[in-house]
Structures are given as C-alpha cells and as structure tokens.
Amino acid sequence: MRKTKFLHFALAASIAFGTACSTAEKTNQAEAVATAQQTQVAEQEKASKWPRGVTYEIFVQSFCDSNDDGIGDIKGMTSKLDYLQDLGVEGIWLMPINPSPSYHKYNVTDYYDIHPDYGTLEDFKQFLEEAHERGIHVVMDLVVNHSGSDHPWFQEAVRNPDSPYRDYYVWAHKDDPQTQKEGKILAGDSDNVNRWHQVPGSDSLYYGYFYGGMPDLNFDSPELREEVYKIGRFWLSEVGVDGFRLDAARHIFPDDRPEDNHQFWVDFRNEMRKAKEDVYLVGEVWAEADVVAPYMKGLPALFNFDMGYAITEAVNKEDAGVLVENHKKIRDFYKTVNPDFVDATFLTNHDQNRIMSEVNGDVNKAKMAAALLFTLPGSPYMYYGEEIGMRGKKPDELIREPFIWDNKEADDCRATWVVPQYSTEQTVTPAAIQMENENSILNHYKTFIELRNNSKALTYGELEPLNLGTQEVSAFIRQYEDESLLVLHNLSGQEVTVNLPDNLTAYDDVRFQNKAQTRETNMLRLAPYSTVVLEE
Ligand SMILES: [Ca+2]
Ligand SMILES: [Ca+2]
Structure with missing residues (x-):
C-alpha cells in the first residue's frame, strides 16, 4: 500500500536501516523505486476524496x-x-x-x-x-x-411596519420586559451586551445577537x-x-x-x-x-x-x-x-x-x-x-x-x-x-x-492512541483496510529515544520522515521536531 513519498522512503531506507551499499547503488535503487512508484501513482487515484481532503x-x-x-x-x-x-x-x-x-x-x-x-x-x-x-x-x-442593517429588507422593515419585510426580523416594544431582561445579559464582547437595539424615533426594538449593525433574521x-x-x-x-x-x-x-x-x-x-x-x-x-x-x-x-x-x-x-x-x-x-x-x-x-x-x-x-x-x-x-x-x-x-x-x-x-x-x-x-x-x-x-x-489510513483511518512513556512524543496508529501506519511526532527540541513495545516492532518500513531517524530493533531515535511514519 506504499504509494508515494517514494523519495523519502528510498532515502529513509538507506539512512535508517543502514543498507550496506555504495552511493551509486543507492541512487540506482532510489531511481528504480521512484520510477516504479511514480507509475503506480499515475495509475491510481488519490486516496483522499473531498470533502475528506484539505x-x-x-x-x-x-x-x-x-x-x-x-x-x-x-x-x-x-x-x-x-x-x-x-x-x-x-x-x-x-x-x-x-x-x-x-x-x-x-x-x-x-x-x-x-x-x-x-x-x-x-x-x-x-x-x-x-x-x-x-x-x-x-x-x-x-x-x-442576520443581514446587514443596510440591507433593503431591513431598511424597508424599519420605515414601514406594515411592510412584508417587517416579519423578516425580530421585534419588540421598548416596554416589553424581555428587552429589559435580555439587555442585561453580558457576553464576552462589549458589542454583544445588548441584544435588543432601538430604532431611532420609534418605540420598537429589534433583535441583533452580535450588534445593532447585524439584525437577526426571523426564522419563525x-x-x-x-x-x-x-x-x-x-x-x-x-x-x-x-x-x-x-x-x-x-x-x-x-x-x-x-x-x-x-x-x-x-x-x-x-x-x-x-x-x-x-x-x-x-x-x-x-x-x-x-x-x-x-x-x-x-x-x-x-x-x-x-x-x-x-x-x-x-x-x-x-x-x-x-x-x-x-x-x-x-x-x-x-x-x-x-x-x-x-x-x-x-x-x-x-x-x-x-x-x-x-x-x-x-x-x-x-x-x-x-x-x-x-x-x-x-x-x-x-x-x-x-x-x-x-x-x-x-x-x-x-x-x-x-x-x-x-x-x-x-x-x-x-x-x-x-x-x-x-x-x-x-x-x-x-x-x-x-x-x-x-x-x-x-x-x-x-x-x-x-x-x-495519498494515504487512505491518514484520510479515513481509525485512530489508536499509543502511550510509549515519552511525553515529548505524540504516537498513534492510523488504520484503514489493509493500511496501518504508526505515526510518531517528536514535539520537543531534543533528540528523543523511544522503545517500541514488541507489538509494534513489525512497523519497520519507513513510509515518511522529515528528518533522519535511527533505529535499532525496538529502539527509535527521533530528531528534534521531527515526524516519522512507519508501516509494517
Ligand atoms: Ca482588486
Ligand atoms: Ca438568530
């Protein structure tokens, strides 16, 4: 299910697992992997599909x-x-x-x-x-x-209480107790303190949740x-x-x-x-x-x-x-x-x-x-x-x-x-x-x-949180169908070593890394502020 990030993969394979071969061989291998996988990518649709994409x-x-x-x-x-x-x-x-x-x-x-x-x-x-x-x-x-208070509907509703647009908004008389009560409700923003706003020269108040310039529309x-x-x-x-x-x-x-x-x-x-x-x-x-x-x-x-x-x-x-x-x-x-x-x-x-x-x-x-x-x-x-x-x-x-x-x-x-x-x-x-x-x-x-x-697991997959005993590392599994990824982020500015429990050692292929990491069987050294994605 390896579809892209082939360059990262090829590079990672040689760095992380110490593949014993010359630079030229590595380059050839990388090119071969890249070519094969490019073809694969071209033939496949992306894993993500809107609205699941970005x-x-x-x-x-x-x-x-x-x-x-x-x-x-x-x-x-x-x-x-x-x-x-x-x-x-x-x-x-x-x-x-x-x-x-x-x-x-x-x-x-x-x-x-x-x-x-x-x-x-x-x-x-x-x-x-x-x-x-x-x-x-x-x-x-x-x-x-709400509409804007400059909307013709609102202007017409204010000008003419018999207008059909009057009912598009929410009105109360200035003596209506609810306007007194509501007027005292405080919101975090001072603009929002008053939800009832007076029409100048009128006994009418209109409801505007955010402020007077945004009269609420009447969904009743x-x-x-x-x-x-x-x-x-x-x-x-x-x-x-x-x-x-x-x-x-x-x-x-x-x-x-x-x-x-x-x-x-x-x-x-x-x-x-x-x-x-x-x-x-x-x-x-x-x-x-x-x-x-x-x-x-x-x-x-x-x-x-x-x-x-x-x-x-x-x-x-x-x-x-x-x-x-x-x-x-x-x-x-x-x-x-x-x-x-x-x-x-x-x-x-x-x-x-x-x-x-x-x-x-x-x-x-x-x-x-x-x-x-x-x-x-x-x-x-x-x-x-x-x-x-x-x-x-x-x-x-x-x-x-x-x-x-x-x-x-x-x-x-x-x-x-x-x-x-x-x-x-x-x-x-x-x-x-x-x-x-x-x-x-x-x-x-x-x-x-x-x-x-390019990953169904990252797009649709379930989430399994992992606790590897290292607070600096956010670790989790993403899984969808037959694609299962172990994701590790080192949130800290220091190199961090994590010990993978036995049930995770099978994740030994590098799908992606943005900084070199090193691995010895169960031990993984993560570079500062780095991400590595491993697969089985
Ligand atoms: Ca312009
Ligand atoms: Ca409303």
Whole structure:
C-alpha cells in the first residue's frame, strides 16, 4: 500500500536501516523505486476524496489583487488556482463575497450578488469553472443568521411596519420586559451586551445577537425561511457552488431554543439537497463537543474548535499530553450521533490569532502543529497564509492581512487595503521564495498534504492512541483496510529515544520522515521536531 513519498522512503531506507551499499547503488535503487512508484501513482487515484481532503479558507479581500486597486478580488484568486492545486488542496472556503458595507462582509446587503470590489457573478462563475477543472470544490460563507442593517429588507422593515419585510426580523416594544431582561445579559464582547437595539424615533426594538449593525433574521417566519432556501438554491443551481459554510449556525434561534436550531439545519439540508443532491454543508458552532454534536443531525460537517486549541497547547508545551486520547474521545462521541460526520479540523481561522503568533513565531512549532493536523483524523481546513507562516493577532483586521506572494517589487498580486502590522517582508518570507527552499514552511505544508492525500489510513483511518512513556512524543496508529501506519511526532527540541513495545516492532518500513531517524530493533531515535511514519 506504499504509494508515494517514494523519495523519502528510498532515502529513509538507506539512512535508517543502514543498507550496506555504495552511493551509486543507492541512487540506482532510489531511481528504480521512484520510477516504479511514480507509475503506480499515475495509475491510481488519490486516496483522499473531498470533502475528506484539505480545504483552504480564503479572505478574498487579502488574497490576490488583480487590478491594482488594493483589494483582493475573484480574478486574482482565479490566477492562484494553480498554486492551490500544487499545494494539494481539494476545497476552498470563501469568506463572504456578497455586497456589504464592511471590509469583512459578514453584514450582507444583497444575497444574490458579488461585492463590486471583488468582481461580478460572471467572474465568479469563471472562477468556479476553473476550480472545478482542477478538482477543487468551492464552499461559500452563507451568512443568514442576520443581514446587514443596510440591507433593503431591513431598511424597508424599519420605515414601514406594515411592510412584508417587517416579519423578516425580530421585534419588540421598548416596554416589553424581555428587552429589559435580555439587555442585561453580558457576553464576552462589549458589542454583544445588548441584544435588543432601538430604532431611532420609534418605540420598537429589534433583535441583533452580535450588534445593532447585524439584525437577526426571523426564522419563525415561513416567508423568511423560504427566502433563505431560495438564496441557497440560487448559489447551488444557478451559480454552481458546491456548498456552504454556515456562519453562526447555533444562533438561528435564541440560546433557549437549541432544539429549534438543530431542526432548522435538518430542514435546510433537505431543501438544499433538492437543488444539489451532494451539497456540502459545514457549520460554525463555536462551543464544546456536547453542544456541537446535536447539530450533526442536519450539518454533515462541523468545525472542531477543541482540536485546534489542543494542538496549539501541545506544541507550545512540547508535551503530547492527552491530545490524541481527547481527539479520539470527541470523535467517538460524535460518531454516536452521526457515524458519517465530517470532522472539520483546523488550527486557527479568521476569527482567531494566527497559529504562527500563537506559537510566538517559532517555525518549528508551527510546522509541528501542521504535522499533527495533517496526520490526525479529520478533514483539515487551513487558513490562507498559514502555509507561509503569516502572523497576526486580534483585532480582526490584523489576522486578515494581505498574502505575501513575492518581494514587493515582484509582487503583482499583493493587496494593500490595510497596512499590515504582523505579516510583513520582515517577518514572513514571500511564497515565491519559500517555494525554492525545501525546508520552508510552505514546502512542509505541501509535503504533509501530499502525504495525507495519498494515504487512505491518514484520510479515513481509525485512530489508536499509543502511550510509549515519552511525553515529548505524540504516537498513534492510523488504520484503514489493509493500511496501518504508526505515526510518531517528536514535539520537543531534543533528540528523543523511544522503545517500541514488541507489538509494534513489525512497523519497520519507513513510509515518511522529515528528518533522519535511527533505529535499532525496538529502539527509535527521533530528531528534534521531527515526524516519522512507519508501516509494517
Ligand atoms: Ca482588486
Ligand atoms: Ca438568530
């Protein structure tokens, strides 16, 4: 079942097991292995199949600017599809692309169009076509918990209480006791303190979970629900996206109506499947596993926030701890709800400090975080720029800075809508230069994505945590059908020796290693911050 990484394998076989032969012989052997396996690879499809492959999250505004107005756009993104294909991603998640007055575009003012800064519907259809030609699926952010307060529906609803759009939103009178009570509920963010917002010059308040600029849509209204289904069908059937990332999926109804939230997504999925049988839906339910799980009845994929936190903690402490055990526990729990669920794993997203900043700029740790993400179970998502080690800490604009494609004078794509404070040429090596460096973080990402894409065990396999008595080493088995892999990550900056118990000594072929390791029967010496994948 050895399909790729043949160069690593050939190299590893000679280094690790001290094959007694000359350099010339080694080269010939390596070439022979490479040729044979290249043929095999060409004849076989990749092991991974979207949505089980890697998905890449793009903030269009910052990705690639094609017309030099400083703002990333769809044509720019289309010009980078080869880059994404080469990276090995099989899916793209686009942050909102609908018209909206904000830079982030999570307050939509027209659900049926593209923001003019980003381009046109025709540009987007062209992008979809070219993505699909490369085997890349496209999922777009669908932000329907709320609209923007500038949306014509809301404007009309405010202006005219008898308007049919009035019922698209949630209203209360200023003397209604619930508005007093609700107004006192504190959330972590000061913007969220008041969920009821007054319409100036009126006795009416409207419900806006996040803030006054984002009035919640009223899902108790059959007309609004039908409108939301219509929006979904438009993008699936008429435009051709493959699915949606569903923003704020747990806030469709207020917090005291969780069952209604769960049921809404079951209904939504059923409606979307009428337009596209294999529609992909991934939900944002930013909460603990027991809150997330019931959403799986309607949403086949959900983001696994816990795993990102756990990986970050493990690489920072250089301690494998209970990362793998906990990951297995969560997965086993989710499986009881939906055996076919898609566990959308990731390190950080557009709402969180970037992973490189979370590890204080330590490239070894950032690389180790990626190595864990791509070898543990799940359907990994990565955030644009993560692969070149972009940095960023909140506020939000600074975790969404322009991608650095090349040195300034050579970069014909770099957006300039914001002055970057974290990701500059002083802190981040441009992608074009990293591409030429085999030790770059970009090539590290490529290597691990390729490793994963070509292994059914890493893509679909079960997880068996192992305790080898070394806290610095995260060790586990990934198994699928007749492919069984022993994965070892040395999270520490020191060489670590592990003793494999007798039941693991059969794993004596090196499928992959990113640094030389040495082995004497049961004893394995792992280089600092290294990964080795062994097979029987
Ligand atoms: Ca532009
Ligand atoms: Ca809501």
